Amino acid sequence: MDADDDDLTPQQYDAKLRELPTDPRKLLAKITKDPHWIRGAREEGVPVTVTPDAIRAYGVIMLYLSNYGTMPPRLEAAMFRALALIPGVRIEQGVRDAAGRSGLGVWLEGTSDVPYRRYDILDPGTYRYLGTQTLWLRDERSRHDDTVIAPKGTVWTRALMSSAIVERPGQRG
Incomplete structure (x- = not known):
């Protein structure tokens, strides 16, 4: 490697x-x-x-x-x-992950070439990482035929539900 x-x-x-x-x-x-x-x-x-x-x-x-x-x-x-x-780092309150948990949405301003904003969501009390939310701010279009592949307002989320330290590969916490 x-x-x-x-x-x-x-x-x-x-x-x-x-x-x-x-x-x-x-x-x-x-x-x-x-x-x-x-x-x-x-x-x-x-x-x-x-x-x-x-x-x-x-x-x-x-x-x-x-x-x-x-x-x-x-x-x-x-x-x-x-x-x-x-x-350019910004924070918004009340951003939700895929599990519906509300947190601090941290994002980086200045990536205007993308049609979306990607939030990294932190627990407002502990700052533990909760997940992500991507919000499309404008239509995203295909480079090939200009069709809309993600309309403005589309939301994609992910949630980190648990994590564990384990002793070996494949072991579950």
């Missing part, structure tokens, strides 16, 4: 997590300069594009918040503080 692939093992993702600094500004600097996150997954024949720092930092932080039920408390706090430092 190439360490620059985005297909890291859970142990490799955990190692990357554990080497992140707990100072929010240093955390953002580490994420935006880490070659792994800059290059991401590589697919043969697909041109390499570099994601802007703010979008990459937001995505990496949400990746860790959504996939790690436990992380060092100081690092978790740094991640929330780092989110607040990213230009």
Whole structure:
């Protein structure tokens, strides 16, 4: 496995997590300069594009918040503080996940080329990751024949219902 692939093992993702600094500004600097996150997954024949720092930092932080039920408390706090430092991060109250739970919808402004807004939903009391909601702000049209494939107002949601730390692959918590 190439360490620059985005297909890291859970142990490799955990190692990357554990080497992140707990100072929010240093955390953002580490994420935006880490070659792994800059290059991401590589697919043969697909041109390499570099994601802007703010979008990459937001995505990496949400990746860790959504996939790690436990992380060092100081690092978790740094991640929330780092989110607040990213230009364009917005929060809306009352955004619902697929289970109907209402939370804080965190999203990144400035991705106007997409016809939708993707919220990462956090519990308003604990900030635990609940899920996502995608809301189409305008019709999304097919590139091939201009037909509407997702009309304005379409909502797609996902909910994280539980997570557990297990001892081996395939074990359920």
